[in-house]
Amino acid sequence: MAKATLLRDPYNIIITGVGGQGNVMSSRVLGSMLADKGYFVTIGETFGPSQRGGSVMSHLRISGKSIWSPQIPEHKADIIAALEPIEAIRVLAPYGNPDVKILCNTRPIYPATVIRGEEKYPSIEEIKKSVTKLASDSIFIDATEEAQRLGNPILANIIMLGAICGSRTLPVEKKNFEEAIAGRVKPSLIEINCAAFDVGMKLSQG
Amino acid sequence: MSALLDKKEGAEHLLMGNEAIARGALEAGVKVAAGYPGTPSSEIIESLAGVAKDANIYVEWSVNEKLAMEVAAAASFAELRSLCVMKQNGVNVASDFLLHLAGSGTRGGMVLVPCDDPGALSSINEGESRFFARTVEIPLLEPGDFQEAKDMTKWAFELSEELKQLIMLRSVTRLSHASGNVRFGTLPTGEAKARFRCDGFILDPDEGIVISAPVDYKHGQQHEKLKRAKEIFEDSPFNTYEGPEKPELLIITSSACTLYSREAISILGLKERVGLLKLGTTWPLPPKLLTRYLSLAEKILIVEEVLPFLEENVKVIAAETASEIGIKKFYGKNDGTIPMVGELNPDYVINAITKILEIEYLPRPEEYAAKTQGLAFFGAPQRELIFCPGCPHRASFWSIHNALELDGRKGFVCGDIGCYTMALLPTGFTTLKTVHAMGSGSGLASGFGKLGQFGLDQPVLAVCGDSTFFHTAIPALINARHHKSDFTLVVLDNSGTAMTGFQPHPGLEVNAMGDNVPDLDIAEICRSMGARVEIRDPFELEETRATLNNLMEDNEGLKVLILRQICGLSPEKKAGKKYEMAINEEICLGENCGCNRVCTRIFRCPGLVWDKEKQVTRLDEVICTGCGVCADICPAGAITRKEAV
Numbered sequence: 077m078a079k080a081t082l083l084r085d086p087y088n089i090i091i092t093g094v095g096g097q098g099n100v101m102s103s104r105v106l107g108s109m110l111a112d113k114g115y116f117v118t119i120g121e122t123f124g125p126s127q128r129g130g131s132v133m134s135h136l137r138i139s140g141k142s143i144w145s146p147q148i149p150e151h152k153a154d155i156i157a158a159l160e161p162i163e164a165i166r167v168l169a170p171y172g173n174p175d176v177k178i179l180c181n182t183r184p185i186y187p188a189t190v191i192r193g194e195e196k197y198p199s200i201e202e203i204k205k206s207v208t209k210l211a212s213d214s215i216f217i218d219a220t221e222e223a224q225r226l227g228n229p230i231l232a233n234i235i236m237l238g239a240i241c242g243s244r245t246l247p248v249e250k251k252n253f254e255e256a257i258a259g260r261v262k263p264s265l266i267e268i269n270c271a272a273f274d275v276g277m278k279l280s281q282g
Numbered sequence: 283m284s285a286l287l288d289k290k291e292g293a294e295h296l297l298m299g300n301e302a303i304a305r306g307a308l309e310a311g312v313k314v315a316a317g318y319p320g321t322p323s324s325e326i327i328e329s330l331a332g333v334a335k336d337a338n339i340y341v342e343w344s345v346n347e348k349l350a351m352e353v354a355a356a357a358s359f360a361e362l363r364s365l366c367v368m369k370q371n372g373v374n375v376a377s378d379f380l381l382h383l384a385g386s387g388t389r390g391g392m393v394l395v396p397c398d399d400p401g402a403l404s405s406i407n408e409g410e411s412r413f414f415a416r417t418v419e420i421p422l423l424e425p426g427d428f429q430e431a432k433d434m435t436k437w438a439f440e441l442s443e444e445l446k447q448l449i450m451l452r453s454v455t456r457l458s459h460a461s462g463n464v465r466f467g468t469l470p471t472g473e474a475k476a477r478f479r480c481d482g483f484i485l486d487p488d489e490g491i492v493i494s495a496p497v498d499y500k501h502g503q504q505h506e507k508l509k510r511a512k513e514i515f516e517d518s519p520f521n522t523y524e525g526p527e528k529p530e531l532l533i534i535t536s537s538a539c540t541l542y543s544r545e546a547i548s549i550l551g552l553k554e555r556v557g558l559l560k561l562g563t564t565w566p567l568p569p570k571l572l573t574r575y576l577s578l579a580e581k582i583l584i585v586e587e588v589l590p591f592l593e594e595n596v597k598v599i600a601a602e603t604a605s606e607i608g609i610k611k612f613y614g615k616n617d618g619t620i621p622m623v624g625e626l627n628p629d630y631v632i633n634a635i636t637k638i639l640e641i642e643y644l645p646r647p648e649e650y651a652a653k654t655q656g657l658a659f660f661g662a663p664q665r666e667l668i669f670c671p672g673c674p675h676r677a678s679f680w681s682i683h684n685a686l687e688l689d690g691r692k693g694f695v696c697g698d699i700g701c702y703t704m705a706l707l708p709t710g711f712t713t714l715k716t717v718h719a720m721g722s723g724s725g726l727a728s729g730f731g732k733l734g735q736f737g738l739d740q741p742v743l744a745v746c747g748d749s750t751f752f753h754t755a756i757p758a759l760i761n762a763r764h765h766k767s768d769f770t771l772v773v774l775d776n777s778g779t780a781m782t783g784f785q786p787h788p789g790l791e792v793n794a795m796g797d798n799v800p801d802l803d804i805a806e807i808c809r810s811m812g813a814r815v816e817i818r819d820p821f822e823l824e825e826t827r828a829t830l831n832n833l834m835e836d837n838e839g840l841k842v843l844i845l846r847q848i849c850g851l852s853p854e855k856k857a858g859k860k861y862e863m864a865i866n867e868e869i870c871l872g873e874n875c876g877c878n879r880v881c882t883r884i885f886r887c888p889g890l891v892w893d894k895e896k897q898v899t900r901l902d903e904v905i906c907t908g909c910g911v912c913a914d915i916c917p918a919g920a921i922t923r924k925e926a927v
Contacts, residue, residue, distance in 0.1 A: 094665065104296075104461070111296040111463055118541075119296075119461040122403070129888060131665045143427050145541040146460035149549060149628040151645040162662035169654050173646045186891070187665045188709075192882045193892040195663040206657045210650070229904070 083245060086118075086139040088148045091236075092167045093159030094185045095130045098233035102159075103134035105260060106237055109252040110138050120146025129188070131163060138246070156211075157240050159219070159233055160185050161203045168210050178211040179239045179280065181232055183220035215239065217279045223272060231272040238276020250277070284333050289469055297464045299431045299457035300325035303395055306435025307365045308337060310391065311470040314357035315341045316350040318753065319782035320369030321404035322458040323397035327367050328783070331794040343785050343794045346720070346753040347372030348379050351394065355383055358392035358448075359492050360476040363439050370398040370409040371719065375754070377414060380448075384418040385494025385504060387446045387487055390474075391439030397453045400587035401625030404455070406703065406717060408623070412591045415450045415565045419504050421511040422565035423451045423520070426540035428462035434520055434562060436467065441514065445507045446487050454587065456538040456625070512566045520562025521571055529557030531638055532579035534596055536561045539585045539626055546631035550643060556635065564592060572599045577607045583634055584614035587626050613638055668709040671889040672907025674847035675702045678774055678820040679710040680885065680915070682743065685830035686713075693741030693834060695772075696730070698723035698755070700747035701781045701849075702774050709886060714745070721746065721754025724771055728758050731767030741834040742769035749779040749787040751804055763811045763840045770833045770841040771813075773804055774820075776849040784852055805844055813840040820845040823914045850907045859908025861923035863889075865901045870920035872897040877917050885915050 089106070093099040103119055111117045120135040137144040153171040157179040158164030164180045182200055189195040207214050217239060223231035234257075241248050250273065257269050285295045286305050297305065304326050307315065317327040331341040340357075344350035347368040357364035368376065373396045380394070396411035415422035423438055425431040431453065438449040482489025485499065494500050515521065524544075525532075533556060535543045540560045547556050559575045561567070576582065576599070584593040593614040600610055613619040619634045620626070629645075636643045669676045679702075686693045697703055697714030698721065706714045716726055727744035746755045751773055762769060778784040786792050791801045808815045816833065818826045826845065833841040873879065881899050882892040889906035890899055899920070910923040 107296050107461060111294070116463055117296055117461070120456060121459055129665060129668055129670065143429075143462045143541065145545045145628050146456050146462075146538070147542070147627040149545060149632070149645070152549075165657065166662040169657060172650070172654060174650050187663045188668050188886060188888055189663050189666065191888060191891045192886065193879075193894055197663060210653060210657060 082138060082140060082247070084154055085141060086137040086144045087246070088153050089136040089138070089155045089157065089240065090133060090148065090153045090167055090171055091136070091157045091159070092131070092133045092163040093233070094163065095132045097132070097159045097185075098230055099132045099134055099159060101260070102233040102237045103136055105253070105256045106240065107136055108256040109248050110246070112252065112255065113247065115140060116143050118143045118146050131166060133167060155179065155240060155243070155245060157236050159236055161200060162198065164207055165203060168207065172210050175212050176210070177243065177245065178207050178214040179236060179243065180207060180214065180216050181219040181236055182216050183218055183232070215243070215280055217276070219276070222275050222279070226268060226272055226275070228268070231268065234269050234272035235276035235279070238273035239280035241273070242277030242280035250274070286329055286333050287336055287469065288466055291466060291468045293466045294463055295466065296461055297428060298325060298459065298461045299428055299453055300459070301329050302428045302431035302464045303435045303451070303453065304329035305464065305466065306432040307393070307439070308333070309432070309467050309469055310436045310439035311363055311474065312365050312439070313339050313362040313474055314354055314364040315339065315367065316344045316353040317367035318344055318347045318350055318372055319749070319779045319785040320372055321782055322399060322455040323367050323369045323395070323453075324782045324785065325458070326395060327794065328785070334795045341794050343787065345788060347375040351376040351379050351383065354392060355379075355388065357476070358388040358390040360478045361390045362474055362476050363391040365393050365395065367395045368397075369405070370396050370411045371405070371407065372396065373411045373414050374409065375720070380414065381418045382494045383448055384420045385497070385500050386492045387503070387507075388442060388448050389446065389488065391442035392448050393435065393438045393442060394448055394450045395435070395453060396450065397455070397458045398588070399455050401455070403625070408588050410589050410591065411450070411452050412564065413589070419508055420448050420450055421445070421508070421563070423449060423562060424537040424564050425451070425453065425457060426537060426560050426562060428457070428460070428464050430520060430562060431457060432464050441511070445510060447504070447507045452537070454538050508566050512568055515563035515566070515568040516570050518563050518568070521568065522560050523557060523575060525557025526554055527578070529579045530555045531581045531583055531635065532557045532559060532575060533583045533585055534559045534561065534575075534592065535585040536564050536592060537587070539587060539631075542626055542628045542631045543585050545628040546635055549628065549632060550635060550641070552635065552639075555639070561592070565595070567595050567599060569599050569603070572596060573603045573607055576600055576603070576610060580608075581611050581613065581638060583619065583638060584612065585620060585626065585631055585634070586615075590615040666709070667704050667707055668886065668888065669701070669704060670850050671887055671905045672850035672909040673701070674776055674820045674845070674849065675705065675710065675774060676885070676887060677823060677847070677909070677911045678772065678826070678845045679705045679713045681820065681823055681826040681830060682745070682772060683711040683713050685827045685834065686741070686743075688827070688831055689741060689834050691739060691741055693743060696723040696726040696742070696744040698744070698746040698750050700750055700774070702745060702747060705745070711884070720750055721758055724755040724758035724762070727769040727771065728762035728765070728767045731762060731769035732765060734768065743772060743834070744769060745772045745774055747780070748773060748775040748777065748789050748804065752788045752802075756807065759808065759811055759813065759840065763813060766839050768837055768839055770830070770843060772830070773842060773844045775804060775844050775846045776852070778849060778852055780849040780851065784849070808842040811840070813842045815842045815844065817844045817846060820847050821909055821911050823911060850909070859926045861908040861910040862926045863901055863906055863908060863910065863913065864922050865899055866920050866922065867896065867898045869918050870898040871918055872899070875918055881912055881916055881921065885912060887912060
């Protein structure tokens, strides 16, 4: 199959967030989009025993050559997409490098320790400052608010997926998303997912 | 139709390792598959159950892993291909049958797939199943990627039939729960007929009785099978070498570590200096192949997770062939080059190689590293393990904890395996004091309950989930009743095997394939043993607490309290809220109440948020499941509930 050249091979994407945000779903949709285009795709998922509320991270490796380790080596992420802002910080420390590109949802999900008033959640300005300092390029989106506008906050994951695809770093188009989402959600939900994807694409293209 | 039944040969799909194993079994024409849920293995049986009707196969979630292996073995004895699946711990449970099955041999191809969890990502141990293959003397295969997970599974059935022996195919979390491209082979057509031939000559492997005795004969047969396996493994396409003819360093590896090692060599740009021998057939090791590759280099690094299984086995071959291959310098777990604990990743292998070859590796510029250091000053607050909003376990342990405090005799709770294991932590008010294997909470309680003779005067409690009750708690209860052991078991019945994804168990009216089946009533089972049984809704806090205190005061043997409330994440429960909750900010006195902020500091439901600005507790309506429990813990009456419409 003819393939567009990747910016790097393997090209490494980390999608991070909190259990319940649909992180695993978005990494699998993106993986299918690229596998359908003929790439080797490896997805590694790190999730703990808590189904909701824990840090969740998916590693995607896109390659024209082979399968790679399901764990991205330290400091080798090309894109970090964070569905939750402090998760961006958590992942940047071990996986960041001067070329990394960050896409970050600005809506916090407070950890239990913050809810109880035991720990402080950094301000979004502090987070933005740190992220900008450590990334070659950073885009901040209130994906949750955009998703609520579409009628359901869970669509933030698809908006972020649209943002990844709109960032002109991957050889994928809207129609690849349409094909990949079709088999994964009820037919009645395809349209709203496509709308969410569009919102993300537009936002990342500024 | 599921992608797993795609008939097109050469079709490519992005599959989880577990799905690839399921597809491999389907391509081999598996007819019976049985397992017990356990991360990271559960999706293999789930995938097969999902296509059972279309593929005309039988799939079950057995009561425990020993049963699963027995159910699968029966199919093999009846000349069908069968699969049994479990997480590593399950092999311990099944190991008595496993030893005898290895001795008796099999007929229809039979494959045991244990999924190990190096690093204990979803376990409370780092158990190893590879040693079982060596201990019970059966061949062991370890796929190195997703394609191999499918291909080797299919081949394992053929090998099993050739050797008339059970084959172990071991996976790990990073294969089972990772995904990659898999190219499909063909699905078989044609039917298989089950028949159990047992009237032939007693020693006939196809028509005799199926038993591991006479031991000297059968054990001898077993060794013949291993010898034949060695010969087959010498030429296996699943053992590969990539690298120069004369490498400075030879890496020997298997399983997911193949991907880590390959990546490490690639990142360090050492393809011309380091060789990679990847083994798919790891017991018994093919000695000629090993001798050939060991001859290539002076320095040998063995990369594997958890115990030095491969390392020890390779060293035996190296010792036996020392006169031929010369003296080697080995690096691995025994000398500390590779850590003995935890899972590996490409960086561990990079560290090992750079140390051995004395080369520098800088994963990022120093200047960037310094910037990252600066970032750490406000660190990201950790997301601790916590029960979900509306989890019945939070309410149950609230009552258990309070009942123990009120009782005042320093009673304690023996824990078990499930989401509720987290009651070791503050989210369950640090209520559990022991946690071991499935069913061990009840077993330990049965023992503690007999120590009154030696002066133990603390009330003894145990907890177990509904699935765990059926798995192994029942024999412990029988033991306790028979020996008049005095303890109280609290069954946390949330209507499913919640932690691993709501797989059905014998207490439910549905099986793995979605058929209606008879359900067994936990209360009736306990009553039939002669236990005193009470049933409560854990969301009724006061009633639950009072019942528990009453049971603890009853010194007459075995008591069972069933706390019945469906898991908040279950598909049935997600549909609606029972209560609409509200917090009256005028009534909440915050830090001035004298309650020590019991709702946010102690009860800790994530639906309750401490508002620092206003100094009151707020409700997070998005995640609140409307269980209504927090209304009962607020002494000021600031939290209210009304029936949802």
